Amino acid sequence: MSAELANLIGGILILADLAIRIAALIIIPRDRKPTAAMAWLLAIFLIPFVGIILFLIIGNVKLPKKRMERQKEINAIIEQRAEGVDLDTDPASWPSWFRTITEQNRRLGALPATGGNRAELIGDYQASIDRMAADLDLAERFVHVEFFIVAFDDTTRGFFAAMERAVQRGVTVRLLMDHIASAKVPIHKETVAELDRIGVIWRYLLPVQPFKGHYQRPDLRNHRKLVVVDGRIAYTGSQNLIDRSYDSPKNQKRGLKWQELVTRVTGSSVTAINAVFLSDWYAETDEILLADEHVPAADVPDDPAPDALVCQVVPSGPAYELENNLRLFLGLVNAAQEQVIITSPYFVPDEAMMYAITSARLRGLEVQLFVSEIGDQGSVWHAQRSYYGALLRAGVRIFLYPGPYILHAKHLSIDDDVAVIGSSNMDIRSFNLNFEISLLVRGRSFVADMRQVEAEYRTLGRELTLDEWEREPATATFLDGVARLTSALQ
Secondary structure (H helix, E strand, C coil), X not given: CCHHHHHHHHHHHHHHHHHHHHHHHHXXXXXCCHHHXXXXXXXXXXXXXXXXXXXXXXXXXXXXXXXXXXXXXXXXXXXXXXXXXXXXXXXXXXXXXXXHHHHHHHHHHCCCCEEEEEEEEECCHHHHHHHHHHHXXXXXXXXXXXXXXXXXXCCCHHHHHHHHHHHHCCCEEEXXXXXXXXXXXXXXXXXXXXXXXXXXXXXXXXXXEHHHCECCCCCCCECCCEEEXXXXXXXXXXXXXXXXXXXXXXXXXXXCEEECXXXXXXXXXXXXXXXXXXXXXXXXXXXXXXXXXXXXXXXXXXXXXXXXEEEXXXXXXXXXXXXXXXXXXXXXXXXXXXXXXXXXXXXXXXXXXXXXXXXXXXXXCEEEEEEECCCCCHHHHHHHHCCHHHHHHHCCEEEEECCCEEECCCXXXXXXXXXXXXXXXXXXXXXXXXXXXXXXXXXXXXXXXXXXXXXXXXXXXXXXXXXXHCCCCHHHHHHHHHHHHHHCCC
């Protein structure tokens, strides 16, 4: 190669590098959080060509315009149907802060808070799946199933058998599962074959199939977990429809087992949970089911007892313009007067959430965080650890759930009468990139049950102290800091 040609190629590369940097400064900060913008700019400035390729693949958090329009369409239908519905509760009797939070949730997610509900917590992994299967055997009209991960294995065999019996009775069974998360399970082909054999009507959520015209940013995923039976019984929480090891040889080699928490709901909020399924079904199939399996509200008997629960379903995800779940969590933590208890397997909060949590401690509140002692995802686990020092110095008590268990439950409780349970982690991904479902509950009996669950976590685990944390080797905390930077790439 001649010197002139080498100089020419070098000059072109220098100009291309400069152009990339200038374009990044113009494009990336636009409509993006400063932390995310800085992370992307750092990646592109340090590794320009790799950084720009990554940005082109996963730098756009927006879904296709058609998908966004469908979400707005179904929200409008829900709002119209909800007008004049008997909420079976008097918002005037609620504390003003709770009333304003439910109003915010309704404006963001369209679904109202309703009374007359019952909700039961189930923390036994196999028992929750078996309980769902037993309720499927009661179905007369329809069963709606939606999970981030679905697999046909020994743990879920009874659930699949219950779906088959329902189909044989003439019940319509529909199932949604996230495409990428479910497809990477080693037994996915067997799972799909079994669904087809028993006659379940199933679809992928957010399929990444560019040759079939289905494509969006590949790490925008539907992380929701829910089951609805006839619009009268519903389940939601952290658990997927898969074995406790997630059928992963790597997890099985390490002996990892997932610990979950699920809630079984009856009452008017079941139709709101069903609304989330119906909106996802419409988004993926073009089929509107609201005429037959409508929302809200189906003819669901409310519980007239004085201790019945007020519940509100809060959907969130990239199809919404604002971060519905983050705003819910911020509102609750800021409203707390006595205590805040957070359980999250992947705790990677944004700045606003960290300020809310540490400010609760500065107000004199008891604040506790339950996380796993070990991690199943190295980068996320290290990013999570990067927050421990600031939390401990603020006086937040951190409890580590022991291995080989991964504490995958996701819930938040404040004071003695308000809690949230659902699919959402307390992390940037769940706030911004994943479709999630959260159930806001007001009722002392429900929170008392959650307190028992938290007490069990406390008994089984151990408390991480500031003294112990400050003895962490510098090599570990260095990795934590690097992982924290990468977590902001959104």
